[in-house]
Amino acid sequence: xxxxxxxxxxxxxxxxxxxxxxxxxxxxxxxxxxxxxxxxxxxxxxxxxxxxxxxxxxxxxxxxxxxxxxxxxxxxxxxxxxxxxxxxxxxxxxxxxxxxxxxxxxxxxxxxxxxxxxxxxxxxxxxxxxxxxxxxxxxxxxxxxxxxxx
Numbered sequence: 674x675x676x677x678x679x680x681x682x683x684x685x686x687x688x689x690x691x692x693x694x695x696x697x698x699x700x701x702x703x704x705x706x707x708x709x710x711x712x713x714x715x716x717x718x719x720x721x722x723x724x725x726x727x728x729x730x731x732x733x734x735x736x737x738x739x740x741x742x743x744x745x746x747x748x749x750x751x752x753x754x755x756x757x758x759x760x761x762x763x764x765x766x767x768x769x770x771x772x773x774x775x776x777x778x779x780x781x782x783x784x785x786x787x788x789x790x791x792x793x794x795x796x797x798x799x800x801x802x803x804x805x806x807x808x809x810x811x812x813x814x815x816x817x818x819x820x821x822x823x
Contacts, residue, residue: 693742693814694728697778700812700819701738707731708738716768725765728778735773739765742780749786751794759795763802775806781813792822 694710701708712730714737715722729738739762743755759777766775783790789797792811796803803809803823812819 689742690740693780693812694740696814696817697738697740697812698729700817701729706734706736708736712737714769714773716765716770718768725769727765727769730773735770736776737766737769737773738776738778740778743791744780744782745784745787745791749784751787752791756795756799760799760802763799763804763807766807767804771806774808775804776808776810777803778810778812778819781811796822 698708698710708729708731710729711726712732713724713726714730714732716725717723727737728740730736741755741759741762743752743758746752759779762777766777769775779792779795781790781792784794787794790811792809796809807823809822810819811822
């Protein structure tokens with residue numbers, strides 16, 4: 674079956690996302706931060722709140738993590754629809770409890786065409802949408818290291 678939007682080398686895009694969450698979980702554990710998957714906290718901008726499951730988190734240490742393993746398109750173009758999901762994550766961070774540490778953990782993927790990583794591109798174009806209390810981390814899956822960008 675032809676799957677033009679399937680991640681190359683992955684069984685499914687959902688599996689690629691789960692694998693990335695596990696890699697993030699292992700990275701943070703190596704840094705001394707033990708996180709669980711699908712951590713639910715109430716989110717909302719007014720008095721009505723609804724539980725949202727963040728990819729990773731720790732209720733006792735008050736940490737929330739959203740993981741995104743998106744890449745540039747095969748042609749080196751901006752994956753606009755995928756970056757819209759990043760904007761949604763920023764909104765969820767705004768609507769989540771203030772006392773939580775908020776981390777956006779993304780895959781390092783550099784475009785030769787653009788000369789920058791997807792995360793750096795996103796921050797350059799959309800910094801006005803990133804709350805000041807959100808940390809952006811970029812994970813290099815080959816080296817198994819992450820760098821905090823903001």
